[in-house]
Amino acid sequence: RNEDLSHDEL
């Protein structure tokens, strides 16, 4: 999974 594009913030 493309780490920096997955939005880990709400």
Add this chain to the structure above:
Amino acid sequence: MNIFRLAGDMTHLISVLVLLLKIYATKSCSGISLKTQELYAMVFLARYLDLFSDFISLYNTVMKLVFIGSSLAIVWCMRYHRVVRRSYDRELDTFRYWILVGACFTLALVLHEKFSFQEVFWAFSIYLEAVAILPQLVLLQRSGNVDNLTGQYVFFLGAYRAFYILNWIYRYLTEPRFTRWISCVSGLVQTALYADFFYYYFISWKNNAKLQLPA
């Protein structure tokens, strides 16, 4: 996860709980803008499209479900609950928000992190959230008096994004490749829109007086 983001999420959760408390306890939604609630429902539905595809953490998934569920429940309540809907300030809550929705979606088509369905909707949700409070602020100015719970609701809703700005500064300083310009700029605009509300809220709190927004 850092303390600023956790504080932001908890403040956001408190704002939702205060609103639910106001509606449930007083069976009234006077002073609350249905338009803002509908915009927030759109924000969460557009932002959490990855709810089932990307599992970040249990916390992340639970909070997404809480925000989607509560925003839809509030919109349902204000539209269809036979007691609550009677106290809705229909004639004051007239902000034509489709202009905002159209402008934000157009901007998202132009400015996004990646041109994909999910990313365009994510950027759309970030821009839309920045302006979603406008109908509510307009309604407060028109209705003049602001009851305590409504004032607290708007205060916490504004404060949460201010915590997120601290979170982005912290992540920018501690994470090598952290850049979230879309979120940061939108977050700054969003918090700036609350500036005058925060000012009058602080004044009323200092003078221990009722919150009065200038018409």
